Amino acid sequence: MSILVGKDTRVLVQGLGKTGQFHTDKAIAYGTQMVGAVHPSRKGSVAHFEGEVDQSGVPGRDDTYSVDLPVFATVREAVAETGANASVVYVPPPFAADAVMEAAAAGLDLVVAITEGVPVADMIKAKRYLADKATRLVGPNCPGVITPGECKIGIMPGYIHERGRVGVVSRSGTLTYEAVYQLTLNDLGQTTAVGIGGDPVNGTNFVDMLRMFEDDPETEGVIMIGEIGGTAEEDAAEFVATSMSKPVAGFIAGTTAPPGKRMGHAGAIVSGGKGTAAAKIEAMTSAGIVMAQTPSDMGEAMARALG
Amino acid sequence: MKVHEYQAKQIMSSRGIPVPLGRMATTVEEAVAAVRPLLEESGNPVVVLKSQIHAGGRGKGTFAEHPDLRGVNVITDGIEGGPEATEAKVRELAAKMLGSTLITIQTGAEGKVVNRLYLEQGIDIARELYLAVLLDRSVSRNIVMASTEGGMEIEKVAEETPEKILRQEIDPAFGLADFQANELAHGLGIEGDAGQAFARFVKALDRAATELDTDLIEINPLVITDGGRVMALDGKMAFDDNALFRHPEIAEMRDETEEDAAEVAAKEAGLSYIKLDGTIGCLVNGAGLAMATMDTIQHVGGEPANFLDVGGGADEEQVTTAFQIITRDPAVRGIFVNIFGGIMRCDVIAAGIVSAVKTVGLSVPLVVRLEGTNVEQGKKILSESGLDVVAADSLRDGAEKIVGLVA
Numbered sequence: 001m002s003i004l005v006g007k008d009t010r011v012l013v014q015g016l017g018k019t020g021q022f023h024t025d026k027a028i029a030y031g032t033q034m035v036g037a038v039h040p041s042r043k044g045s046v047a048h049f050e051g052e053v054d055q056s057g058v059p060g061r062d063d064t065y066s067v068d069l070p071v072f073a074t075v076r077e078a079v080a081e082t083g084a085n086a087s088v089v090y091v092p093p094p095f096a097a098d099a100v101m102e103a104a105a106a107g108l109d110l111v112v113a114i115t116e117g118v119p120v121a122d123m124i125k126a127k128r129y130l131a132d133k134a135t136r137l138v139g140p141n142c143p144g145v146i147t148p149g150e151c152k153i154g155i156m157p158g159y160i161h162e163r164g165r166v167g168v169v170s171r172s173g174t175l176t177y178e179a180v181y182q183l184t185l186n187d188l189g190q191t192t193a194v195g196i197g198g199d200p201v202n203g204t205n206f207v208d209m210l211r212m213f214e215d216d217p218e219t220e221g222v223i224m225i226g227e228i229g230g231t232a233e234e235d236a237a238e239f240v241a242t243s244m245s246k247p248v249a250g251f252i253a254g255t256t257a258p259p260g261k262r263m264g265h266a267g268a269i270v271s272g273g274k275g276t277a278a279a280k281i282e283a284m285t286s287a288g289i290v291m292a293q294t295p296s297d298m299g300e301a302m303a304r305a306l307g
Numbered sequence: 308m309k310v311h312e313y314q315a316k317q318i319m320s321s322r323g324i325p326v327p328l329g330r331m332a333t334t335v336e337e338a339v340a341a342v343r344p345l346l347e348e349s350g351n352p353v354v355v356l357k358s359q360i361h362a363g364g365r366g367k368g369t370f371a372e373h374p375d376l377r378g379v380n381v382i383t384d385g386i387e388g389g390p391e392a393t394e395a396k397v398r399e400l401a402a403k404m405l406g407s408t409l410i411t412i413q414t415g416a417e418g419k420v421v422n423r424l425y426l427e428q429g430i431d432i433a434r435e436l437y438l439a440v441l442l443d444r445s446v447s448r449n450i451v452m453a454s455t456e457g458g459m460e461i462e463k464v465a466e467e468t469p470e471k472i473l474r475q476e477i478d479p480a481f482g483l484a485d486f487q488a489n490e491l492a493h494g495l496g497i498e499g500d501a502g503q504a505f506a507r508f509v510k511a512l513d514r515a516a517t518e519l520d521t522d523l524i525e526i527n528p529l530v531i532t533d534g535g536r537v538m539a540l541d542g543k544m545a546f547d548d549n550a551l552f553r554h555p556e557i558a559e560m561r562d563e564t565e566e567d568a569a570e571v572a573a574k575e576a577g578l579s580y581i582k583l584d585g586t587i588g589c590l591v592n593g594a595g596l597a598m599a600t601m602d603t604i605q606h607v608g609g610e611p612a613n614f615l616d617v618g619g620g621a622d623e624e625q626v627t628t629a630f631q632i633i634t635r636d637p638a639v640r641g642i643f644v645n646i647f648g649g650i651m652r653c654d655v656i657a658a659g660i661v662s663a664v665k666t667v668g669l670s671v672p673l674v675v676r677l678e679g680t681n682v683e684q685g686k687k688i689l690s691e692s693g694l695d696v697v698a699a700d701s702l703r704d705g706a707e708k709i710v711g712l713v714a
Binding site for chain 1: 413442444445447448449461462465478479480517520522547548549550552553579581583591592593594595596597598599601602603604605606607611614616618647648678679680701702703704706
């Protein structure tokens with residue numbers, strides 16, 4: 001088993017711009033079931049993808065692929081025609097939150113928003129809109145979700161992953177890759193890796209993910225990668241201390257970040273003395289989480305936590 | 308994006324939020340010329356001359372050049388001496404304040420040069436309160452935060468007397484409800500007409516926050532005057548950079564002289580750069596990895612010179628710009644490029660490094676660590692370029708190598 005996505009996940013892409021096009025191709029090469037695209041100005045057309053398959057992805061396929069994706073004007077129509085149950089959003093920032101709401105209105109189980117730079121007010125509204133819907137949002141400003149060997153939704157490089165024992169959850173994209181790659185090199189592998197995004201308002205938080213990994217029989221341990229800003233890591237630490245039986249390893253980025261400065265991610269800022277790396281590391285250590293001192297030690301920390 | 312106090316007050320005033328009368332000046336003559344019209348309009352012989360910088364604590368801050376002079380000065384000379392005395396005092400103070408460096412609790416020891424002054428009418432204060440609209444990340448909503456402890460640092464109040472802070476969550480579908488505004492007024496002990504004026508004030512503030520995409524509006528202090536008026540005596544506004552595209556009138560208020568020149572140049576190129584005090588320049592993709600790269604450099608005994616995230620979709624030109632920004636810092640004695648490609652392709656980064664070194668030149672050691680999408684093409688481009696590049700296998704390996712090379 002795995003969480004969020006698997007081989008039965010049927011994925012729409014919302015926004016077939018340069019980035020959407022590039023990563024849809026990579027997802028198909030990996031073996032993800034991409035079933036359609038939503039791009040109003042290209043409705044009724046077909047988006048063609050072909051190339052050599054990514055051998056690190058879904059096993060048992062031909063060496064090459066040639067796929068025609070139907071392009072729709074709306075998510076609702078795309079769902080009706082393709083039976084999609086998930087989508088990935090590459091729509092530009094001014095329209096991304098609306099795309100998320102549209103996906104929820106169409107009844108998708110999962111929306112993964114990759115877009116960086118979505119206005120906070122738009123996300124506040126979108127989150128309010130999603131509150132009484134069954135749709136789970138991951139992101140925005142995230143690398144996506146991958147269950148190795150089954151389904152890759154997002155922008156992460158597929159080949160660094162290997163199916164295994166550890167659940168990965170992270171606020172940062174490239175740090176997720178670091179963790180994943182070390183788990184692969186350490187022969188621990190991943191069940192599912194999820195980037196929850198670097199924005200101050202996001203759809204899914206650490207606690208949501210920890211709960212899913214705790215309930216997933218295949219996942220034996222979890223590594224969580226946080227950073228400065230907010231108190232999501234402290235909340236997660238409390239959840240780990242009170243509600244998790246599985247071992248957890250962790251890393252926090254931003255020990256050297258000066259206060260009052262936004263470190264790239266909209267949500268990565270120490271303000272009013274809150275959200276420091278030191279406070280998060282202390283909370284996580286107290287909760288029994290095995291902390292990596294540098295990102296290069298993440299795989300080793302996870303191995304230690306698993307015992 | 309931050310704006311000055313006088314700009315925040317212009318915005319509030321244009322939205323019917325009461326603020327004192329005032330005039331901005333960039334020269335001594337402008338400041339002096341503002342005195343009489345202000346006195347006539349306000350009818351109050353007292354004026355206040357306030358330094359305009361993007362940092363708080365101005366009232367208690369002092370100037371590097373004039374250690375006895377505060378950043379905000381109440382001028383009462385006019386009570387007995389009339390407008391001439393006020394003008395003379397404004398002339399004397401403005402000459403000292405303009406062009407001098409104001410050091411406050413928020414500026415750091417280097418302070419900030421004052422280029423603008425705000426001359427404001429004096430206000431007869433009955434009560435000082437605190438009011439803010441800001442994001443509460445734990446509930447993914449804006450909240451109103453209010454306190455009876457006006458004029459104090461709110462972080463201190465939160466720590467020492469948290470019961471004195473009132474909060475109301477704002478439902479984005481409805482905005483702040485009347486009853487919530489009333490609860491706040493009641494909680495702060497503002498009764499009668501002033502209570503109603505406060506409710507109108509806080510609702511207008513909520514609308515401004517939503518309609519203008521603010522990260523933060525902070526009124527500290529909010530005052531109730533002797534006459535029962537509710538007024539923003541100070542005003543701080545910060546706006547969501549990601550939403551400025553729909554507020555061109557706000558974007559125009561940007562004062563780049565308040566920002567670090569290299570950070571501005573980086574932003575224009577679509578890069579995220581923050582100058583630090585160390586000697587090892589960093590070029591990284593992804594904010595989390597960029598922070599972790601700095602942390603690791605420090606962990607192995609070096610000091611990072613900067614945070615630099617080239618972002619997800621950087622092209623060759625942006626990488627060149629990033630290199631230029633890093634090498635322009637005279638403190639930089641070595642550069643560490645750390646890339647784990649997702650959206651970012653390693654071949655693009657490698658081509659960018661080669662072109663950057665050819666354009667900018669390179670007089671310090673360069674360590675490059677590449678991993679991720681198109682990594683083999685990237686490594687090939689670097690190795691065939693003939694550049695003097697030290698390759699690293701991991702983040703830690705790269706950090707150790709660059710720290711060793713600059714030592």
